[in-house]
Amino acid sequence: MNKPNALSRLNGLVSHETWASLIGMIYLALIVNLLLVVACLPMVVLLITTDPAYSWPLLALAAPLTAPGIAAAFRAFREHGAGGLGPIRAFLAGLRDTWRHALVIGAAVTVAIVVLLVDVRMLSNTAAAVITVPLLAVLALVAIAVGLVALVAVAEVPGARLRDVVRASLYLSLRRWYLTAVSLAALAAQIAVFATAPALGLGLTASAALFFAWTNSRYTLRPVLDLDEMAAAPA
Numbered sequence: 001m002n003k004p005n006a007l008s009r010l011n012g013l014v015s016h017e018t019w020a021s022l023i024g025m026i027y028l029a030l031i032v033n034l035l036l037v038v039a040c041l042p043m044v045v046l047l048i049t050t051d052p053a054y055s056w057p058l059l060a061l062a063a064p065l066t067a068p069g070i071a072a073a074f075r076a077f078r079e080h081g082a083g084g085l086g087p088i089r090a091f092l093a094g095l096r097d098t099w100r101h102a103l104v105i106g107a108a109v110t111v112a113i114v115v116l117l118v119d120v121r122m123l124s125n126t127a128a129a130v131i132t133v134p135l136l137a138v139l140a141l142v143a144i145a146v147g148l149v150a151l152v153a154v155a156e157v158p159g160a161r162l163r164d165v166v167r168a169s170l171y172l173s174l175r176r177w178y179l180t181a182v183s184l185a186a187l188a189a190q191i192a193v194f195a196t197a198p199a200l201g202l203g204l205t206a207s208a209a210l211f212f213a214w215t216n217s218r219y220t221l222r223p224v225l226d227l228d229e230m231a232a233a234p235a
Contacts, residue, residue, distance in 0.1 A: 028080050031087040032073050032207040039069025039095070048198060060114050067106025067151060068099040073207065074155035074214045097158035102151060104162060109147035116140045145173045145180045148187070152217040156225055168224045176220045183213040 037044055042062040046055055075094025079085040085093060116136045123132045149169040153160065173180045190209035194201030218225070 024080070028076065028087050029204070029207040029211075032076050032091065032210075033203055035088070035091045036069050036073055036206055036210075037202055039072065040066040044202065047194075060110055063110040064103055064106035067102040067147075068095055070210065071098040071102040071151045071155045073210050074152050077211055077214050078155060094155060098154045101154045101158070101162050101165070105147050105150045105154070105166075109143050112143040113140055116143070141184060142174070144187075145184060146170050148183060148213060149173045149180070149217045149220055152214055153221055153225075156218065156221065168221070172220050172223065179216045179220045183216040186212045186216075
C-alpha cells in the first residue's frame with residue numbers, strides 16, 4: 001500500500017470546514033482591501049503622490065470621504081461572521097446604509113484633529129508646551145478612538161440616532177480604554193506598514209488591521225449591543 005502523500009496527510013489533519021473557513025477569510029480580506037482602495041481613492045492618491053507635510057489641507061478635505069468605506073468594511077466583517085451577505089454585496093450594502101452617518105463622523109473627527117494639531121503647532125514653542133501638547137495629543141487620540149467605535153456602531157445598527165451613537169462611543173471607548181488602546185495600536189501599525197510599503201499596506205494588511213479594530217470595538221460596544229441575539233438572528 002502506498003503511503004499517503006503530504007497533501008493527503010494535511011487534508012486528514014484539517015477538516016473541510018476549516019479549509020472553507022480559511023479560504024473564506026482570505027477571500028474576504030482580498031475583496032475588502034480592493035473595495036477599500038476604490039472607496040478611499042482620493043485619499044490613497046493624495047498619500048501616494050504628494051508630501052503630507054505640504055498637502056495636509058487636501059488630505060483634511062479627503063479624510064471624511066474614507067469614513068463610509070471603513071464603515072462598509074465593518075459591515076462586510078459583520079455579515080461574514082453572521083453567515084450573511086457575501087463581501088461585495090455586504091460592502092455595497094454598508095455604503096448604502098451608513099454613508100450619511102459615516103460622513104458626519106468622519107468630518108467631525110477630521111475637524112477635531114486639524115484643530116488640535118494646529119493648536120499643538122502654535123503652542124509647541126511656548127512655556128506651557130510641556131502640559132498642553134501632551135494633553136492635546138491625548139485629545140486627538142480620543143477623537144480618533146471615538147470615531148472608530150462610532151463607525152463600528154453605525155455598521156452594526158445603521159438606523160441608530162447619531163447622537164446616541166456618539167454618546168455611547170465616547171463613554172465606552174473611555175471606559176474600556178484598554179481595548180481602545182489595542183485598536184489604536186493596530187491602526188498605528190497599519191500606518192507604519194503603509195508608509196514603508198504602500199502596496200503591502202493596501203493589498204494585504206489594511207483589512208487585517210481594520211478587522212482587528214472592528215473586533216475590539218464591537219466588544220467595546222457590547223453593553224449597548226445584544227451581540228448574542230444578533231448572532232442568533234437570521235440574516
